[in-house]
Amino acid sequence: LNDPQILTKRLKEPMIRKNGKGSPLEVVSWDEAIKFVADNFKKIKEKWGPDSFLGAASARGPGNEAGYITQKFTRAVMGTNNIDHCARICHAASVAGSRQTIGEGAMSLSIPEIENAEVIFNIGYNAAASHPIVARRIVKAKEKGAFIICADPRITETARISDLHLQLKGGSNVALVNSLANVIISEDLIDHEFVKLHTKGFDEFWEIVKEYTPEYAATITGLSPEDIRFTARKYASSKHSVILWGMGITQFSQGVETVKCCCSLAMLTGNFGRPSCGTGPVRGQNNVQGTCDMGDLPDVYPGYQNVTDPAIQAKFEKAWGVKLSNKAGIQLTRVPEFVIHEKDPAKRIHAYYITGEDPAQSDPDLEEIRETLDLVDFVVVQDIFWNKTAEHADAVLPATAWGEHDGCCTSSDRGFQRIRKVVEPQGNILPDWEITCRIATAMGYPMHYNNTEEIWNEMIDLCPKFTGATYEKMERQGSVQWPCWDKGPQDTGTMFLHKDGHFATPDGIGILKTSPYHPPAEVESEEFPLSLCTVREVGHYSVRTMTGNCRMLRNLEDEPGWVEMSLEDCDRLGLREGEIVKVLSKRGSVYTRCKPTERVKMGAV
Structure with missing residues (x-):
């Protein structure tokens, strides 16, 4: 954390632009920084209203308690549901799609269970680069005889260990999964009793997927009809089949x-x-699940309780002592729409509070994002390192990192786990939750907690499915998987969801849903003949917003990086390995190195 050879130094003092945008950031005391931020937030709220504010929570080191405080500040102090985080550009599609069908937007199984699966269908997911611990479970499952299927446009590490690699065309995921459903239904491979007792919507579902025969899907995906049929039959042949997915299916217009x-x-x-x-x-990231759990989303309070539900709203109003908005907020990705493209000043975002995020480095359409940040009246960045977004900030607040504070986070499989302070922070820095509480108090809404456990206890008392997950239970068990309804020792949490076919929907019934395939919004053209496939690589994880400040990982992928190209495309364009190339799209360009490889198909990079 304090390695002197990393790209950017730790933030160790609060800084503000005393003389407005364009003036230099100056080191000030915490009291002056808090007053500066509180006064500006208050002024903007009074002039433009609650919805002129947007908060971005962190899915990294601050922990669940900080996430709870961030959304509480946004809702109770600023009076808006304009709160979001990086899941919007990664797994928000997973939350939305899963909640619409099975009622919960999280893994239904536990990570250790993966190694006892009989069939594992990985789609758009390379565990080796994204989650080495999960990759180990997949390898163990294979050693035990599991059949591994990988659907990915690239030949990834997961594809290499798979028994079947479906190297489909990028963006054709819906056509593939619809065709798998077509085969399962048309060949009568369904579990009739389960479908009859625990699901609804079959007729409407079949009406869509009946068109997606393997022969038709093959024209879209580039796969053979035989491979599609084999995959469907293999998946349906076991009652211990698992589907794992990642960014490869969610970062598309049809991710949900x-x-x-x-x-x-x-x-x-x-x-x-x-x-x-x-x-x-x-x-x-380590706490994307937890940040969703804590309600850092524009449409739900902590515990996935809808902001539009009057009874839920009344419960949180009573607990927090203020009137709350019943209107869902705006998503992180819509900030440019409400700044650059909004003509009415009364409808614009005028204040942006960014905690542990770096949108100027990691959000789509960077040129537009950076222009947006310069046009927002007041931008606050709260982080551990200096980053690209801090260049646009009116105030920079230094926070503690993991290992420098207490708390808890949530693993991918819904497990609440403790974070423990092991080193003293260097510099004049504070935990994220304490910084936000100080701003709230300075704005006239006292938020006083002595420690993270007090914050946690307030949260679990408001969230029925988290109520039993006390600090004491986490300490005793190591991890508590939600739902955990009771604080007593008899409720140890839930390893797998939807027991006995009871789903988390209002009536307990799962809803069969899909949609017709639509081609990607942007396709290849004469001007742009290649399609770009974004990937996760160890040294470039999260576009280096994290790995860029780790010396060892940075050295794995030195700048200017590389672009993988098929051998055929390299021959056609006369490119050699290591040659500097310019990669150009309608949104911008970058210089990088050419890397010929058999991992990608012709026409893709």
């Missing part, structure tokens, strides 16, 4: 639709409610 159909495949075959089966959206 793909997730819905993946959940439906599991329901059609009765692969829910037992160990070693179900669906697994494997989260990216």
Whole structure:
């Protein structure tokens, strides 16, 4: 954390631009920084209203308690549901698609269960680069005889160990999963009892997928009809089949639709409610699951309780002592829409509070994002390192990192785990939750907690499915998987969801859903003949917002990086390995090195 050879130094003092945008950031005391931020937030709220504010929570080191405080500040102090975080550009599609079908937006099984699965269908997910611990479970499953299927446009490490690699065309996921459903239904491979007792919407579902025969899907995906049929039959042949997915299916315009159909495949075959089966959206950063759990989303309070539900709203109003908004907030990705493209000043975002995020480095359409940050009246960055977004900030607040504070986070499989302070922070820095509480108090809404356990206890008392997950239980068990309803020792948490086919929907019934395939919004053209496939590599994880400040990982992938190209495309363009190339799209360009490889198909980079 304090390595002197990392790219950017730790933030160790609060800084503000005393003389407005364009003036230099100056080191000030915490009291002056807090007053500066509080006064500006208050002024903007009074002039433009609550919805002129947007908060971005962190899915990294601050922990669940900080996430709870961030959304509480946004809702109770600023008076808006404009709160979001990086899941919006990674697994928000998983939350939405899963909640619409099975009622919960999280892994239905536990990570240790993966190694006892009989069939593992990885789609758009390379565990070796994203989650080495999960990759180990997949390898163990294979050693025990599991059949591994990988659907990915690239030949990844997961593809290499797979028994079948479906090297489909990028962006054709919906066509593939619809075709798998077509085969399962048309060949009568469904679990009739499970579908009859625990699901609804079959006729509407079939009306869509009946068009997606393997022959038709082959024209879209580039796969053979035989491989599609084999995959469907293999997946449906076991009651211990698992579907794991990652960014490869969620970072598309039809990400939600793909997730819905993946959940439906599991329901059609009765692969829910037992160990070693179900669906697994494997989260990216260490606390993306927890940040969603804590309600850092524009449409739900902590515990996935809808902001539009009057009874839920009344409960949180009573607990927090203020009137709350019943209108869902705006998503992180819509900030440019409400700054650059909004003509009415009364409807714009005027204040942006960014905690542990770096949108100027990691959000889509960077040129537009950076222009947006310069046009927002007041930007606050709260982080551990100096980053690209801090260059646009009116105030920079230094926070503690993991290992420098207490708290807890949530693993991908819903497990609450303790974070413990092991070193003293260097410099004049504070925990994220304490910084936000000080701002709230300075704005006239006292938020006083002595430690993270007090914050946690307030949160679990408001969230029925988290109520039993006390610090004491986490200490005793090591991890507590939600739902955990009771604080007593008899409730140890839930390893797998949807037991006995009872889903988390209002009536307990799963809903079979999918959508027709639509081509990607942007396709190849004469001007742009290649398609770009974004990937996760160890040295470039999260576009280096984290790995860029780790010397060892930085050295793995030295700048200017590289672009993988097929051998055929390299020959056609006369490119050699290591040659500097310019990669150009309608949104910008970058210089990098050419890397010929057999991992990608012709026409893709």
